[in-house]
Amino acid sequence: MTSRRAGRRSYIAAAALLPLLAVSACGGSDDSGSDDGLGLVESGVLTVCTTMPAPPFEFEEDGEAKGLEIDLAQALADRLEVEPEYINSPFESIQSAAALDTGQCDIALAAMTVTEERESKMQFSDSIVYDNLALMAKEDAGYSSIDDLGDSKVGVQDATTSSEFAAEQGLTTVQFEASSLLQQSLQAGQIEAGIANISLVLAVMQADDSVELVESFDTDEHLAAAVQTGGSPVLDEFNALLAEMREDGSYDELVEEWFEDAADAAKVPAEEASRS
Known part of the structure; x- marks a missing residue:
């Protein structure tokens, strides 16, 4: 994966913990929606809401964001030909959909389990892993x-x-x-x-x-990314990315890298991953 750039906006409490992460308490910029119909919060940037540290999904090491979901965010940004930017948010603001509904980010990747209650507030991607x-x-x-x-x-x-x-x-x-x-x-x-x-x-x-x-x-927990209710082009691209990774074997490699001995239990087969 390529290196992650430092964010340009900061919120002092979170920035003290994770200097490389962009943390924002406000909505998007005036450039929203200018990236070929993607409707991004900020033009040229994939803004990702996450909660750190939550290894092996997202954590900071040597001034760099790392983890399984960070790798997926980077792959999605590469696919969209934009740069990733990470907002370190309280988990409550993500799981309640407040961060998404107020336009703080394009997608949430926060080691979040799919539940019926959360599904009523946001739209989830296809499953990433069991956990x-x-x-x-x-x-x-x-x-x-x-x-x-x-x-x-x-x-x-x-x-x-x-x-x-x-x-x-x-x-x-x-x-x-x-x-x-x-x-x-x-x-x-x-x-x-x-x-x-x-x-x-x-x-x-x-x-x-x-x-x-x-x-x-055996709580049958599926972890997934999420966007605002109603979906988005970003979510469609993320699901397409997961499908391609499962087909070409890179999904297995990614889960094995981050879950090691627990990888087999964490992998979600393609036939069980779809939420459509």
Whole structure:
């Protein structure tokens, strides 16, 4: 993939965390819609709403945005012959469709699971990967299943399917705005366990070998990109990109690069990916 350029707009709170990312709290420019009918927020730029860090999908390393969805965003920008620009947004503003409805970005790529509620607010792309939920804890915690948790404090990310799942199970939860904060709290012993998508659990295990995957849950979670309700030419191009990648084998290579040993479980076959 080619290198990502630094954004030109900034919002100080987020820019302090991710200097390379463009972060905007306002709508699009007067150039919207001038790119051959694509209707972009800014002419010549693919503006992507994302939430970092959420490895292996999107994170910052050595001043550069990286991850599976970052690679897809770059491939889409190349396809459209524009430059990508990333807005690091709170996940709530993305999953509620506020960021899309206010014209902050052309497409959201934020490790977002497709749910019925979200489908009522935005239009999703074809599925990118499966990413079911799992329970993680320190190895010495002594848990063998979710039934062992009792009144233990379980970390979840706010406004995600992990939060909904934990509530349905009657668990004592601690809500975090970002997955990185959940990880830090688990490692610091501030919570006893965490429920998150397997991709995040694997990332935590790679960073801290004292953390283990206790149990996974078949929650049939499809992750996808999203645009405003009604669709857009950008979404059509993204779906076409995914279809071509599945056909030429580059989709398999991409998932294997970022999911490693969990790649087979993460891949969505072409016949199960379509949302049309």
